Amino acid sequence: MATQSLHLDEIIKKKLNPEQLKEYNRIHYGRIDHCELNLQDSTLEAGKLHDFEVAAYSFNAAKEVRNPRLVKVGLIQHSIVLPTTEPIEKQRNAVFDKVKKIIETAASEGVQILCLQEAWYMPFFLCTREKEEWKEFAESADNGPSFEFLSELAKKYNLVIISPILENDNGVWWNTAVVIDENGNYVGKHRKNHLPSVGSFSETAYYLPGNTGHPVFDTKYAKIAVNICYGRHHALNWLMFGLNGAEIVFNPAATISEFGESFWGIEARNAAIANSYYTCSLNRVGTEDFTTRSTQKDISRSYYGSSYVTAPNGCRTPGLSRDRDGLLVVEMDLNLCRQVKDHWGFNMTGRLDMYAKELQEIYPTPNPL
Template sequence: MTLGEAARRSAADNGFDLQAFAFSAAPEQLRPPRIVRIGLVQHSIVLPTTAPYVQQAQAIRSKVGQIIDAAGAAGVKVLCLQEAWHMPFAFCTREKQWCEFSECAETGPSVAFCRELARKWGMVIISPILERDAAHGDTIWNTAVVISHTGHVIGKHRKNHIPRVGDFNESTYYMEGSTGHPVFETAYGKVAINICYGRHHPMNWQGFGLNGAELVFNPSATVGGLSEPLWGVEARNAAIANSYFVGAINRVGTETFPNEFTSGDGKPAHKSFGHFYGSSYVAAPDGSRTPSLARHMDGLMVADVDLNLCRQAKDKWGFQMTARYDMYASDLQRYCTPDFQPQIVRDPAAQSPS
């Protein structure tokens, strides 16, 4: 696939990994190909976390702007940034001053920045931010804002699952989201966002599939000591089970904070989460996937995806057609009652004698 000299020159000049791949679908007689060029961006922060917040935010926007411009020059039409891309991932610290980075999902500075670039390149941009919901008592949410190719905000999705493991103290800052499993019908396909920890929850992935998603992005911030053995299979499994494409995006770099914090894993007090290992990739509904972006570098992954492959995978495997949603719904309804009893059939001969 052709990316153009401008994108390759930008990657060389600005020191980010640039990779490109293509997924094809079988030719059809009644439908033309539906090829969409998508982009995933992974990056580190720029300034130390001790720098003034306004300078940190401006430096990140400057770096990310260069990568988005490269994506635009390469012809990307749907692009997703990493989780909380506009700030350090400070949710290990429990220090509420980091809430200063939160912003309005419609008019905040990071959103305005992405809206301008979306208009410039005719590109749908998914901008995951720390949202401040002024209409509801300044509640803080972990939110992905979906911006159309014309630069207007289509809508937003809030993170459904909040980790309570290791250094991930996110529940100190925001609660589980309230927006369900929305799918956004853009000019280039039906797009959904499964923010970070949701990738560990199969039914979360399924919720987006039930609503008709064709492209699901998983903007993340996760470290090597916790999740790296799982990273390469989770998005791929979700793509297979739900017959859609998945773009898995992870932050990169090591972020050190001014004050020590303690861990749910019982580690001695420390100042760093560990290494965000990047390794972003795209997985397809037929089980194929791209290689990963670099583990220690900023990066832009570009992929041409033929959305016809989604329906072709459904027709081949019939996962959705043969699912027993009525049975699952009944099981879940029983499970959610206070007097739930697991359906376990015991062997009387295996009981201990009284």
């Protein structure tokens, strides 16, 4: 068995005494206590049996005239199961089997909104620069294999589920996040706004930049939005979800160490602070190996997990493992969003009219043909 790569949290714990650790937590995480939640014995046993990490934390708001608005969120990070040379249907079904066990565990812990990682049911084959060979992974947003699979689980466990997929809409591909409600119904979708073309991340060769704007989904539990992977590098992308009323913004990703691990823990945290909402960042784990069919070139890519949640006041949870499947459960009081907005006054002092004017001057609307 390969040696596990230590997460930053584990490295720090090994080096500091209890008092030093408290001070580190205060400065780095924004609070001395991580506010860990107790997990059921059955949850811990499920993690051991199926080999996934489980961690749970909470964020509270100050007492006020409103009742607490508590919602429990679950993030799942995982690796693929079968080699990428296996038939596509077998690869997908193997991931379904793995993820189902983690979803069932999340449901047993009272999770109400669950988010899966970017393109969760498939290897991230975009590095191969091949498209036709992988077309069976592309599916309809509202009746594809992943929707049918998750719809049953959503209905069974009263879950709102965010399912990032590779969407095929009449032959056109999109990187899409599908929202399924607690009755198993299709609510809507968001298509990835910003596509990288950096190194082997040449996503523009596979699908188009999103055309759905910045939708916010008013679910039973919270107003949620999805900022898919590379979109986290664009501050205005985060801003628009906030202006449209999001209370929680999810950032499902598939990103490797060479592509910004040093600022993985910064961007979504900054967005939570700047926009007074919760951010939930999740990234896949494991190594995926490919041999391109046209050139017989070998490609290997490793993902670093480290999923975490940040509250609107800037406090954040520790991250999950860099190399293990994991479930992160976070209970959050949505009243904190309003409290932080009132405290900092960013909406009142934002001067958005000034920026709108200057952006219009820099990027004027093209004259109609």
